[in-house]
Amino acid sequence: MLQRTIGPLVFALAALFASLAQAFDLTEIAPGVFAHQGQTALMSRDNFGDIANLGAIVGETAIAVIDTGGSRAEGEAFVAALQQRSAKPIRYIVNTHVHPDHIFGNIAFRGTGAVFVGHKNLPRALAVRGPHYLASFRETMGALVDEVVLIPPSLTVESETTLDLGGRKIVLKAWRTAHSDADLTVLDLQSGTLFAGDLLFLRHVPIVDGSLLGFLAVVDELRAIPAVRVVPGHGPAVAPWPQALDAQKAYLDHLTRDLRADIAKGATLAESVKTAGRREEPNWLLFEDYHTRNATAGFAELEWEAP
Numbered sequence: 001m002l003q004r005t006i007g008p009l010v011f012a013l014a015a016l017f018a019s020l021a022q023a024f025d026l027t028e029i030a031p032g033v034f035a036h037q038g039q040t041a042l043m044s045r046d047n048f049g050d051i052a053n054l055g056a057i058v059g060e061t062a063i064a065v066i067d068t069g070g071s072r073a074e075g076e077a078f079v080a081a082l083q084q085r086s087a088k089p090i091r092y093i094v095n096t097h098v099h100p101d102h103i104f105g106n107i108a109f110r111g112t113g114a115v116f117v118g119h120k121n122l123p124r125a126l127a128v129r130g131p132h133y134l135a136s137f138r139e140t141m142g143a144l145v146d147e148v149v150l151i152p153p154s155l156t157v158e159s160e161t162t163l164d165l166g167g168r169k170i171v172l173k174a175w176r177t178a179h180s181d182a183d184l185t186v187l188d189l190q191s192g193t194l195f196a197g198d199l200l201f202l203r204h205v206p207i208v209d210g211s212l213l214g215f216l217a218v219v220d221e222l223r224a225i226p227a228v229r230v231v232p233g234h235g236p237a238v239a240p241w242p243q244a245l246d247a248q249k250a251y252l253d254h255l256t257r258d259l260r261a262d263i264a265k266g267a268t269l270a271e272s273v274k275t276a277g278r279r280e281e282p283n284w285l286l287f288e289d290y291h292t293r294n295a296t297a298g299f300a301e302l303e304w305e306a307p
Ligand SMILES: [Zn+2]
Pocket: 097, 099, 179, 198, 207, 233
């Protein structure tokens, strides 16, 4: 009886995972450079947490993976898709920051023997935020979260590190607090492809989980990176560089200017967040899901500026 119930269930689950693996798109955006476009949505059971863009860079002797997705199932689909493209060993798993949609898939890569790499602040961020993430995402993703194991990096980046994939070097750069306090970018020198992680949002409204002023400053510094294309953390899988920064810069600018003006005239937080940055609404998806939080955090940060 039990078997009769479990059999079809296992079959249905296996079919679901198989369809995810088949549906997992991985596009070669430059020779040896692959990108996967996540959905512009919130993480859920239905989308397997597949909402962030992921990538891989293939050298002569090794592969580096950039972010692993929002669930073990998504990570496994990524591994399978990658193995169809290249038989080379996966040597590095780079996590661009601590957010669950970028790291919950890490566990799928543990068996590859790859080295996990992250910002010097990532181990602490994982220790502080990890348990909370597992608890809160269990509500929206259910059993998918039970399979997640948080894996901290064993190789951390203090400011800048170059990794050699065999005839192909990639430069990892650790940034000051901006989108988060553990943002790392990856630049493939050979193709001029920048993996920006969540230091760049396209279409998906930017999220400020670190510092509004830090994010604004880092956007200007990013502009100097000698890349020709970028893979943002969210939105289209690939975009021209550095023009791709412009919309996000405008959002952060408008929000900052409105908050400063409100603070200068003595508005309260509750009053300010109703209007600050609202003119940006038509330009972004998921605006309602994140904008008020951005404005609230920004207000608290700017309130302490010298007048
Ligand atoms: Zn993020």
